[in-house]
Amino acid sequence: MSLARTVATTLARAAAIAASALAVSCGSVNTTYTRDRPADTAVDARTRVNDLLQQIFLSAKEVRMFRNSQGVMEVQVDVENNGFSYRSFSYLFDWVDARGNFIPSQLSVWKTTNVPDGGSTVIRAIAPNDQAADFRLQIRRSD
Template identity: 35%
Template sequence: MKNNFCCRLSDGIGGLNVINHVKLLSMALLAAGLLAGCHTGSVNTVERAEPVARRQLIVDKRISHDPFLKQKLGIVAVNQATTPAGLLQIQVEILNRTSSYMRFNYQFEWFDANGMRVSTPASTWVTTQLEGGESKFLTGVAPTPACQDFRLKLIKSIN
């Protein structure tokens, strides 16, 4: 009687162990599947070790109200040039610091020598995307030769 009870008890414990193993295995497989689905791969790049081009970098001031966006989206460098037409051209290199695909919006604003904002249809919110680890150049061209300064606004996309 006692032996029977022990056998049934051990069978029960063994059964529980099997169920636990199956559950663990299922969860591990599910997690692996989910991770494989989420991780779409990051961007690898190759370029000249010593670039010929020399960027005219400018000293910038950064104000961030979204710490999450700041953490994910890095501003690598800001450089400027002048177009053949004498217009100020700004190029901002941004980097997706995560390994996930991300989408965000940006907008260039332009200011004249008096600090007054210059209105133009070209100053609109633009949606763009970055793969994990990808860097991209955001380029803006001043709408008039009178523009001396700029501001780039960045915001997380909701679409």
């Protein structure tokens, strides 16, 4: 009886290890951060319509917006993949002026990037001119 229980326990453990090995695919990465609070340039970001990032287990860890050394507005978004599979997504940054009017430019194009499971990436954009004061980010799945 005890032998049967031992065998059952061993099998259960083996199954658990196998399941976790399958869940974390071979492309998964570990990510280490030293920062434990938002950057000085971090801004509050609102997600409207639907949160596609979360639907595909991606999360915007931090959104930073600042003027770089040349006085040009730059935005950086840290995107983390909390899921168990490699993710591809496309994104588009549009810029608006201080009055909220859209600034058409050749810089606003769809770009595609990938994030391995457990990994993170930084998507960034540079404002097309000095009138840009804010941005709008659109994201869509591409896998």
